[in-house]
């Protein structure tokens with residue numbers, strides 16, 4: 001654990017960048033520092049690897065004051081990734097990543113083998129190994145930055161706005177990759193961003209800082225969304241808090257109805273037995289959804305695909321959240337969401353009303369859990 005204990009940073013010109021900040025950063029999780037420009041995020045991150053020294057307070061790594069070990073030893077245990085990757089322009093991609101293993105005494109061959117392994121780990125094709133940084137896209141360069149930071153296999157990764165300079169689509173890919181790497185490698189990651197959506201997506205814990213380097217709230221993302229500590233946090237979180245919070249509720253417990261599913265070859269008897277359903281979902285011979293229809297508009301044995309109503313975007317129960325299920329239902333002209341398995345085969349349908357009930361049940365479970373936690 002990294003423990004930031006009442007740390008203040010006053011720069012020589014008198015600017016108080018961080019003001020009596022205390023945080024317990026858990027191991028093997030992503031902790032995000034988020035807040036408006038100038039609130040002291042970068043200063044805080046740099047105090048963890050001693051690029052900046054606190055004016056007051058202390059930082060403990062696994063119970064030991066970080067000032068007790070040589071700064072080089074400390075930095076070797078902490079990978080550091082910055083915006084625009086900060087790559088060595090005159091070295092190939094492979095050698096950029098191999099730099100740290102080389103510094104640590106690995107042979108050139110060993111270091112390059114490790115670098116190639118890391119390229120795959122961060123989703124870079126090894127055919128890029130011999131290129132130079134300027135021959136890569138911004139997103140690819142960021143991946144190289146992450147690979148380089150991982151090269152010495154440090155337990156801690158410090159990341160300062162690493163994905164801010166790339167477009168939203170590439171950024172989403174990099175975020176997904178980071179979550180995957182974190183799940184595989186279990187690093188302790190401290191991640192700085194000014195983007196609250198990025199914080200909510202990536203953080204196991206999120207520290208919201210306000211200008212002047214003071215902590216406004218430190219909580220898991222779902223808790224930030226449900227119970228912002230004050231109006232500053234609430235404003236910073238922005239609109240649609242309730243909807244965004246649904247991302248943290250699983251869809252696995254939704255009760256799916258299977259009766260409204262019919263194949264294109266449904267016979268008269270099958271259609272008649274489902275005649276009371278408001279809509280039927282027609283599926284192809286593999287069970288994939290084709291579209292909705294009112295039962296009396298279907299002709300037994302000869303269902304016309306062209307006349308079906310678009311079924312919208314389906315969700316995968318267990319993988320997707322209640323937000324995805326609700327989105328599917330809201331976007332569907334029938335008001336029903338379609339559930340599919342990983343292969344895209346329909347496994348059932350669920351109404352807006354049933355999703356609404358599941359949301360209420362999820363809320364009351366959270367409230368009960370909070371009451372149990374708060375009980376003496």
Ligand SMILES: Nc1ncnc2c1ncn2[C@@H]1O[C@H](COP(=O)(O)OP(=O)(O)OP(=O)(O)O)[C@@H](O)[C@H]1O
Nearest residue numbers: 011013015017036037038039040041042043044194
């Ligand atoms: N070397 C320095 N000397 C004086 N003041 C500094 C120095 N570095 C940062 N500051 C000031 O300290 C405050 C916090 O800066 P910091 O870079 O930590 O904020 P930040 O939250 O990372 O901001 P941003 O999101 O804009 O990068 C700012 O007011 C900044 O101007």
